[in-house]
Amino acid sequence: MWAFIHKLGSPKWFYRISAKLQPWFWVAAAGLIVTGSLWGLAFAPADYQQGNSFRILYVHVPAAFLAQSIFVSMAIAGLVYMVWKIKVADMAAAVMAPLGAAMTFISLFSGAVWGVPTWGTWWMWDARLTSMLILLFLYLGVIALRGAFTSRDSASRAASVLAMVGVINIPIIKYSVDWWYTLHQPATFTITSRPAMPTEMWLPLLLMVLGFYSFFIALTLMRTRSEILRRESNKRWVRELVEEGQ
Amino acid sequence: MQVSDTAPVASAGVALGEPGGNLMVAITATLKRDLTLMLRRRGEMLNPLVFFALVITLFPIGISPDPELLALIAPGLLWVAALLAALLSLDSLFRSDYDDGSLEQLMLAPQPLAALSLAKVAVHWLLTGLPLALMAPVLGIMLALPAGSYLILALSLALGTASLSLIGAIGAALTVGLAKGGVLLSLLVLPLYIPVLIFGTGAVQAAVFGDGVTAHLAILGALLAGALIFAPWAIAASLRISING
Amino acid sequence: MSLRLHARNLACERDDRWLFQGLDLEVRGGEIVRIEGPNGSGKTTLLKILSGQLTEYEGELFWNDTPMRQAREHFLANLLYLGHAPGVKAGLTPLENLKWYQALSGETGNETARFAALESVGLAGFEDLPAGQLSAGQQRRVALARLELTPRALWVLDEPFTAIDREGVAALEARLVAHARAGGSVVVTTHHELAASTALRRIQLGQGDNLAGI
Numbered sequence: 001m002w003a004f005i006h007k008l009g010s011p012k013w014f015y016r017i018s019a020k021l022q023p024w025f026w027v028a029a030a031g032l033i034v035t036g037s038l039w040g041l042a043f044a045p046a047d048y049q050q051g052n053s054f055r056i057l058y059v060h061v062p063a064a065f066l067a068q069s070i071f072v073s074m075a076i077a078g079l080v081y082m083v084w085k086i087k088v089a090d091m092a093a094a095v096m097a098p099l100g101a102a103m104t105f106i107s108l109f110s111g112a113v114w115g116v117p118t119w120g121t122w123w124m125w126d127a128r129l130t131s132m133l134i135l136l137f138l139y140l141g142v143i144a145l146r147g148a149f150t151s152r153d154s155a156s157r158a159a160s161v162l163a164m165v166g167v168i169n170i171p172i173i174k175y176s177v178d179w180w181y182t183l184h185q186p187a188t189f190t191i192t193s194r195p196a197m198p199t200e201m202w203l204p205l206l207l208m209v210l211g212f213y214s215f216f217i218a219l220t221l222m223r224t225r226s227e228i229l230r231r232e233s234n235k236r237w238v239r240e241l242v243e244e245g246q
Numbered sequence: 247m248q249v250s251d252t253a254p255v256a257s258a259g260v261a262l263g264e265p266g267g268n269l270m271v272a273i274t275a276t277l278k279r280d281l282t283l284m285l286r287r288r289g290e291m292l293n294p295l296v297f298f299a300l301v302i303t304l305f306p307i308g309i310s311p312d313p314e315l316l317a318l319i320a321p322g323l324l325w326v327a328a329l330l331a332a333l334l335s336l337d338s339l340f341r342s343d344y345d346d347g348s349l350e351q352l353m354l355a356p357q358p359l360a361a362l363s364l365a366k367v368a369v370h371w372l373l374t375g376l377p378l379a380l381m382a383p384v385l386g387i388m389l390a391l392p393a394g395s396y397l398i399l400a401l402s403l404a405l406g407t408a409s410l411s412l413i414g415a416i417g418a419a420l421t422v423g424l425a426k427g428g429v430l431l432s433l434l435v436l437p438l439y440i441p442v443l444i445f446g447t448g449a450v451q452a453a454v455f456g457d458g459v460t461a462h463l464a465i466l467g468a469l470l471a472g473a474l475i476f477a478p479w480a481i482a483a484s485l486r487i488s489i490n491g
Numbered sequence: 492m493s494l495r496l497h498a499r500n501l502a503c504e505r506d507d508r509w510l511f512q513g514l515d516l517e518v519r520g521g522e523i524v525r526i527e528g529p530n531g532s533g534k535t536t537l538l539k540i541l542s543g544q545l546t547e548y549e550g551e552l553f554w555n556d557t558p559m560r561q562a563r564e565h566f567l568a569n570l571l572y573l574g575h576a577p578g579v580k581a582g583l584t585p586l587e588n589l590k591w592y593q594a595l596s597g598e599t600g601n602e603t604a605r606f607a608a609l610e611s612v613g614l615a616g617f618e619d620l621p622a623g624q625l626s627a628g629q630q631r632r633v634a635l636a637r638l639e640l641t642p643r644a645l646w647v648l649d650e651p652f653t654a655i656d657r658e659g660v661a662a663l664e665a666r667l668v669a670h671a672r673a674g675g676s677v678v679v680t681t682h683h684e685l686a687a688s689t690a691l692r693r694i695q696l697g698q699g700d701n702l703a704g705i
Contacts, residue, residue: 082483085547137437144433148424152506153547157487158420162434165416165480169438172469176441183448234507262494262644265568267597275594283582347576353544355595356567362595490545 009086011228012237018221025218032211040204047201053117056110058205062212063107064128067135068170070100070216074142075167078160088224090156091231093163094146095223099216101139108132127181131174138166265356272357273365280369283342290338294374295381298331302385313390320389321450324399325406325443327385328378332407333439335374336414337431339366340422340485349422350489360478363485367415367477375407395453398463402449405466406442412470412477413438419484442469494520494555494569494644494676496541501550503536510536511696514550520644523667523677523691532697534680535575535649541678542572542647568596571643573651577634581623585609585633588622592637600640608640609633613659627654638666644675652683 040058047054077093080086111129112122123129142162149155197205232238284291305323306316343349353359382403383396391399417435421427449462497517503510510533518524518541526534539545540552543559543566554562579588586605593600609618612632622630631654638646646667652660660683667677671690685691 134437134440137433141434141437144430145420148421148427148430154423154487154490158484161416161480161484161487162420165438168476169441172441172472173437176444180444180448231507261642263568263642265564267568269597271594271597271599275591279580279583279587279591282587283580286582342580345576346580347574347578348580350544350574350576351572351578351592351595354542354567354570354572356564357595357597486544490539490547 009080009084009088011088011091011232011235014088015225015228018225022218022221022225025214025221029211029214029218032207032214036204036207036211040208044201044204045198050118053114056114058208060107060110060114061205062209063103063110064132065209066212066216067100067104067107067132069213070096070103071135071138071163071170072167074100075160075163078163081156082160082164087231088228090160091227092220092224093160094156095227096220097139097143097146097159099219099223101136101143103216104132104136104139108136125181127178130181131177134173134177135170138170142166267356269357269361272355273361276352276362276365277369280366281372284369284373291373294331294335295377297334298327298378298381299385301327301330302388306389317390317392317454320386320391321395321399321447321454323389324382324386324391325403325447325450328382328403328407329410329439329443331378332374332410333414333432333435335370336411336418336435337421337428339370339415339418340488341418341427344422344488349485353485353489359482359485363415363419363481364474364478367411367481370415371408371411375411376404378407379403391450392454394456395450398453398459399450402446402459402463402466405463405470406446409442409466409470409473410439412473412481413442416477416480416484419481419488421488422485423488442466445469494518494674495553496645496676496678497553498541499551499553501537501540501548501552503533503540503545503548505536514696516694518645518676518678520674520676521671521690523671523679523685523688525685525691525693526678526680526696527693528696534696537696538572538647538649538678538680542570543567544572569644570647571637571641571645572647572649573634573637574649575653577631579622579630579633581621583622584619585614585622585625585636586618588633589636589640593641596641604640608636611639612636613662628656628659631655632659635663638670646670646675646677646679648677648679648681650680650682652681 037058041055044055046052074093074096077089077096080089081093108129111126111132115122115124142159145162146155146159149158229238302323305319309315309319340349343352352362355362379400382399386396386399414431414435417431417438418427420434421431424430445462445465449459449466452459452462495517497515499515501514501516502512514537516524526537528534536545540548543563552559554566557565559566579585580591583591586602586609589605589608590600593605606615606618609615612635614629614632614636617625617629622633625633631651635651635655651663655663664683664685667679667685668688668690670677679685
């Protein structure tokens, strides 16, 4: 059992296995995203209230899902790194942070664009948007903390602790922001949670969500691989790899 | 030179001791030490309070002296200003101990580090959070906060700043090894302060409108309980990381 | 009485650089072990590992034949570590500083013992001055007073001779030897040349990747 976990965590093994996995996720991501967006943008029916502007949901929702999932994955990777000292987990956490921040930004930006036709303004202190904004700050904090240390080992540990502290706080923040929002603006229209979305609307959404997740996994694998090469560049197996390539 | 095989019995300096000194002695001594240190630098202790008063002065000047408007936004203003004032003093929580090496020694004490750091955080709250809470009603008068909400204002701040000190100490512990940790500390800690801010202002607003405040205070208490359970471990782990940076 | 700290195949990597690898070492009661090596060879890091502060290392560390992770509490109760920084609070008097250190190990201690300890390091008459008003050497002496005050078997001292005048150096050296004779052990790094004695052993760091010294 332990041997297996450590084998899984060995950079060399991860590098080899991820090379095999990576193409599948890229193919899945491309297929799902292309199908989903064609379906969602061209074929799904227009919304009876919002018309065609609702279609931004096909980007907004998957990005928002992913933004939250990435933070959780990052915290789990941090925990794995802290408990079992598996370096690959930290490398994955390091590459996930900017990706998560980018997803959070995309979901905020698409939310703002969506706000123009829906609310007539670029920004509303909507509960979801506010939570997303706070999530963005949490991401920026983790990235900044990692960058602030001169010793990379310390940076990794500090970023792991902060990610774990953040992930405990995310549900609390979400709950309190929701509470705050209902207190100040009872029963207004929120952009995503609406009852009874017809099948032909949510099915492409499902494809998009799955596509985004595949894209995230593929990109994380790819960037973790290059991070492995960068950090392990003085190890023998990497040098042999380079020589083989030449 | 001959090292004798039989160790001299008389020398107490070399007998192996057993762990299990009194934890309360260590905690009390740490509380006392930090209190003494802070009280000897009274000027530094007053800074957050002056800052609090100053920021509150800026708002009527920047927005409007209209009492009705001020009364409306007073709960939020007071809470945000107190939160920033508490944040301001956080950077120094572990910094001087880090610089003079006593933090290293604190970690090598045969006592749980989480408990000892909790003692340090308690002193921080006692000398910043609590005075801020006591001072807030005075500033509330200046912002035309309706009478009847002063007690709740002080109470919510006293409860809330305890959570803020605990959460903030995690950030302070993470950044203590960095030469310029101040701004970074705010970036790390402020997002985590939001729930406390929401329920803190919520309590005062409810008091202003004459609604029940027990729910708000209960949630503030729950947040504090959660912070008391989790934060000491996170602080201890963060200190261990920083000391080896 | 048993006192045995030993490390097997100790290695420490910091940011992809091996500070040392394959280090075996043993410290027993009655020994002074001097860690030697050029700057940056990992002396301080080794002391931090041996004093249980740094847990990021490879290899195994035992305290009285128990793995360090399990023996940590017992180990800390018998350890006195003095680092680069003396750990003396400028805002407190020497007496208050010592009092806190005693309390950290859970003892209330008594004032007479603290006065005696300060006197033994040549600080009689300075007991009630804020430590911030003392010189660097005097502050170091406050820290060294803990050697007298808190009876611990294992001393791990990182450059203890820094900032101390010549007489102080001689006194401290005599103190280390006395501690070893009494059955205690000392692990020390220093640029000061220690007088040869049978108790003294040297461990050399920073000569290539694989080394084990004695």
